[in-house]
Amino acid sequence: MIGQGGPNSGRTLLFVPGRSVLHRINPLTKLVGLLWLAATTFMLPPAGMAAVALAAIIFGVLAGAGATFVKRLILTLLPLTIALFVVHGVLIDRGDMVDHGLISVSPEGLKYMFGIVVRVAALLTVSLLFVTTTHPAILLKALDSHGISPGIAYLIASPLLLLEPFSVRARAIRDAQQARGLDLNGRWVARAKAFPALLIPLVTLALSDLDQRASVLDGRAFRARPFRTVLDAPLDRPWETWARRLLLVAIPVQIGVVLWL
């Protein structure tokens, strides 16, 4: 079927192609599920949040995205954990410091640190589960087919859609500046000094591109009508519609309960 070729895209996305149950669920159902889980993490104790994170990792592995999960989790959680350990476990004295020879650690601080880390881990893993099993093109079609305004759909999808041209432009600027003698391989001071020479043209050109892209979109009658015709919209089963409604009701109720109690 022509028009569903998103998974063949060569862009630098987190999406991992597959045929798992999660891949086949309508993107809007997954998006609402993600929002509900995010709201739920604020209700759960640390052990519950750890269970959510663990479940998300297991689902991610079953969906074939295990490698992406491990890489992103290590890259994100390791520096955060170290920083929180130093601040809450070692530096902030809560009056319960236990001496371990080289360093003194606060058990209360560690407990606090664990709570933050598992909450971030839960939010991160469910977000990863969404982006690794949902191609932005399919998300865009799902939004369009549910009557979401084209402008809002574009706002959601454009950061992902424009990732590749932005990367290409950034590489071209880097190469051009290096050819003019900009030192990008020296010490960190030299690199820091070189940073504006890379950033300023990138931002300037991105702004100029915005103008051009606005004209292109205008020329193709973008937003001329409140809705777009969608070809090959993702399947939306009746149970998914009901699940979304249920979750959308549950989210404010849960937030209310947390604020009330």
Next chain:
Amino acid sequence: MALIDIKNLTFGYGAKGPAVLKGLNLSIESGERLAILGGNGSGKTTLAHWIAGWLPRPAMEASQGEVLARGKAWPEWNALDRAATVQFVGQIPMQQLSGFAFTVYDEIVFGPGNLGLSADEIRTRADWAIDICNLRHLVYRDPFTLSGGEQQRLSIAAALVMNPKALVLDEPTGNFDPESRDNLLEQIKGLPRDLTIILFDMALKPALAVAERFVLLDDGGIVADGLPEEVIQHPAAIDMFGLPAVTEAALLIRESGKFPGKARLPLTFDQAVRLFGGVPAC
């Protein structure tokens, strides 16, 4: 009524900017194949934007004179009707992409989707444009990973699928190697005959391949307007394109039997040698 009617248009960027277009008058009929030729800074791209209605409304309103499309000024057109009247393809292919599609096919159907057409109508139009622009083998590819030539063909397909009355092409082959340029020009030449084509270029060869009417633009004004064989004889043509390019154009026109009639004057050194049976003694 002319498809595009430009009346005494004077325009500059910004309130105090110098005039880029100076008192310009031009009329373009439906179905015409027109080349507007000029050097760097002659005002080609600005004029192309005017003809395509691409300039922001305040800029249009700050100008003198008017550009009418089917008798109505661009600011009076709504986006749907404008998109169905004129489509624009610019110089840099990557900048012509909507940024809204992950595949070539999705890029092509993006415009018709905005028009609110039925899915069947969109598919029919897309298939037609894909075949005309020879993109069938690329439909699943990411538009941003295509070559410049392929992206330009995609831009043209995305414009054609809107079923416009006129296509404005601003130096569409500017960055191409000769082979890719000739291939694209062949495809442009093969576009439906009732489609008005307005080609902006600084070279004579693409214009000769596509257009039946030439307009020379210099310093924001029109210096010559007429048949190719007439316009290339204008003194400004040699200043603009150089003697070798004008000679080559004259040769191509003569091969098609139009210029310079039945005259046997040589146009190249090789022809002179053949005509006079050797190199004349000095």
